[in-house]
Amino acid sequence: MTTMFTPDHEWINIEDHEAAVVGITPHAQDALGDVVFVELPEVGRTFKKGEVAGVVESVKAAADIYMPVSGEIVEVNEALRDEPALANSDPMGSGWFFKVHVSDMGEFDQLMDPPAYDALLKTL
Amino acid sequence: MESPVTELLKTPLHALHLSLGARMVPFAGYAMPVQYRDGLIAEHRQCRSAAALFDVSHMGQVRLSGADAAAALETLVPVDVVDLAVGRQRYAFFTNEHGGLLDDLMISRPAPGTGFGDLFLVVNAGCKDADLRHLQTNIGHRCTVVGMPERALLALQGPQAADALARLNPGVKDLVFMTGGVFELADAPCFVTRSGYTGEDGFEISVPAERAEALASALLALPEVKPAGLGARDTLRLEAGLCLYGHDIDENTSPVEAGLTWAIQKVRRPGGAREGGYPGAAAVERHLAGGAMRKRVGLVGLERVPVREGTAIVDAHGHALGRVTSGTLAPGVDRPIAMAYLPQDHAAPEHEVYAEVRGKRLPMRVTKMPFQPHRYHRG
Numbered sequence: 001m002t003t004m005f006t007p008d009h010e011w012i013n014i015e016d017h018e019a020a021v022v023g024i025t026p027h028a029q030d031a032l033g034d035v036v037f038v039e040l041p042e043v044g045r046t047f048k049k050g051e052v053a054g055v056v057e058s059v060k061a062a063a064d065i066y067m068p069v070s071g072e073i074v075e076v077n078e079a080l081r082d083e084p085a086l087a088n089s090d091p092m093g094s095g096w097f098f099k100v101h102v103s104d105m106g107e108f109d110q111l112m113d114p115p116a117y118d119a120l121l122k123t124l
Numbered sequence: 125m126e127s128p129v130t131e132l133l134k135t136p137l138h139a140l141h142l143s144l145g146a147r148m149v150p151f152a153g154y155a156m157p158v159q160y161r162d163g164l165i166a167e168h169r170q171c172r173s174a175a176a177l178f179d180v181s182h183m184g185q186v187r188l189s190g191a192d193a194a195a196a197l198e199t200l201v202p203v204d205v206v207d208l209a210v211g212r213q214r215y216a217f218f219t220n221e222h223g224g225l226l227d228d229l230m231i232s233r234p235a236p237g238t239g240f241g242d243l244f245l246v247v248n249a250g251c252k253d254a255d256l257r258h259l260q261t262n263i264g265h266r267c268t269v270v271g272m273p274e275r276a277l278l279a280l281q282g283p284q285a286a287d288a289l290a291r292l293n294p295g296v297k298d299l300v301f302m303t304g305g306v307f308e309l310a311d312a313p314c315f316v317t318r319s320g321y322t323g324e325d326g327f328e329i330s331v332p333a334e335r336a337e338a339l340a341s342a343l344l345a346l347p348e349v350k351p352a353g354l355g356a357r358d359t360l361r362l363e364a365g366l367c368l369y370g371h372d373i374d375e376n377t378s379p380v381e382a383g384l385t386w387a388i389q390k391v392r393r394p395g396g397a398r399e400g401g402y403p404g405a406a407a408v409e410r411h412l413a414g415g416a417m418r419k420r421v422g423l424v425g426l427e428r429v430p431v432r433e434g435t436a437i438v439d440a441h442g443h444a445l446g447r448v449t450s451g452t453l454a455p456g457v458d459r460p461i462a463m464a465y466l467p468q469d470h471a472a473p474e475h476e477v478y479a480e481v482r483g484k485r486l487p488m489r490v491t492k493m494p495f496q497p498h499r500y501h502r503g
Contacts, residue, residue, distance in 0.1 A: 033159060033163055033164050033355065034163050034164050034165040036428075036430060036453040037428060037429055037430055037453060039429070039482070055482065057429075057430045057453070058164075059164050059165065059355065059359055059430075059452055059453060059455065060158070060164065060355050060358075060452070062430070062432065
């Protein structure tokens with residue numbers, strides 16, 4: 001199981017060969033503060049890498065969720081609709097956002113690995 | 125672009141904020157705590173249920189001295205200052221020549237000889253330099269206008285604020301809403317008013333900068349008091365239906381549009397003993413007589429999506445009605461709440477309008493404000 005990161009503080013985790021889970025990083029949820037609303041993409045929609053696939057809102061601000069890779073949304077985390085604070089309490093686990101059928105694994109490999117992401121965080 | 129934190133001004137509580145784990149943000153040229161470790165929602169609830177301590181030292185404090193100070197100040201605000209009794213406090217605003225709002229402020233009349241002047245003003249951080257110039261230029265020849273950057277300002281707010289502050293000086297319990305006086309706190313003379321910006325009972329405390337940390341630490345040592353940042357201050361004041369200058373009111377809004385006519389006493393209105401005489405009086409009086417075209421209203425979202433400042437408000441046909449001036453998902457109401465200026469024919473309570481958020485039309489209902497009942501201590 002490999003977790004990769006974007007410079008925009010999304011994480012993506014390949015569960016099996018092609019479906020990947022996407023969420024926001026602990027750093028992102030900490031910067032946002034208390035998450036009160038998450039707008040999730042529709043299942044079946046396809047996005048290109050870098051497109052806005054969702055929105056996460058704290059009391060203070062709204063932040064776009066960018067697609068880490070190109071692909072089709074195959075599942076969204078319905079629990080977030082009733083309990084958006086899962087994105088704060090368990091951002092890498094039960095606070096995941098959506099699953100995506102990755103159309104180009106090459107894009108996945110180009111994302112930041114954990115050491116690269118840690119290095120990015122140290123510069124912030 | 126935000127200026128780097130190193131160039132920002134610091135309040136006397138800066139080190140304390142950092143030690144409390146505050147997240148500091150630039151605000152009106154200052155590095156200010158937006159929230160502490162517990163987070164905005166916890167801090168908001170702390171203020172509604174117990175007591176929260178806010179650093180508002182970035183705000184401006186000004187004293188006016190001289191026998192003519194009150195009459196002079198009335199040439200800049202449409203508010204009755206001359207009749208303001210010793211120990212009383214009043215909400216006011218500076219107007220421009222079009223009747224727009226230059227800033228809103230609190231005016232207190234301290235007892236003579238206390239060192240806080242004949243009138244003690246608290247103005248907004250972002251406007252304080254301009255306000256000071258405005259006062260000096262226009263009434264500096266009639267009274268002494270002195271900024272007080274040597275003082276910090278703390279706000280202690282919440283249902284347990286009075287019990288908490290009384291442990292430092294029991295005398296503060298004699299104050300009621302919108303009164304104030306000098307009290308010894310943390311071995312320093314402080315000007316304490318029973319007022320605030322959260323809708324709760326509470327106090328604002330002007331303290332010498334060098335005693336601010338001692339006072340804040342003494343308050344934070346009490347079990348009912350926790351620190352709260354600017355984030356919670358904003359959600360609290362919005363639930364209380366209170367305007368934020370530069371957002372809900374500005375140079376282009378008249379006091380009548382903003383729903384602030386209650387702050388213009390009869391004596392300053394047409395037919396009153398000291399009517400007019402402030403900048404833009406003719407425009408304000410036209411609005412007072414004939415009503416304004418638009419009005420500040422409260423909106424509650426029927427869905428859970430937050431509706432933020434700048435969001436377009438439209439009618440059922442998609443015709444533009446106005447824009448949101450402040451909006452959030454209110455921790456206390458657990459719904460999106462917002463303020464907006466709407467045409468009079470869409471401004472009645474229960475009227476339904478729509479907020480355009482990311483291409484969707486979300487229903488919102490005009491509602492009476494405050495969104496949360498005020499709990500001021502009126503004695």
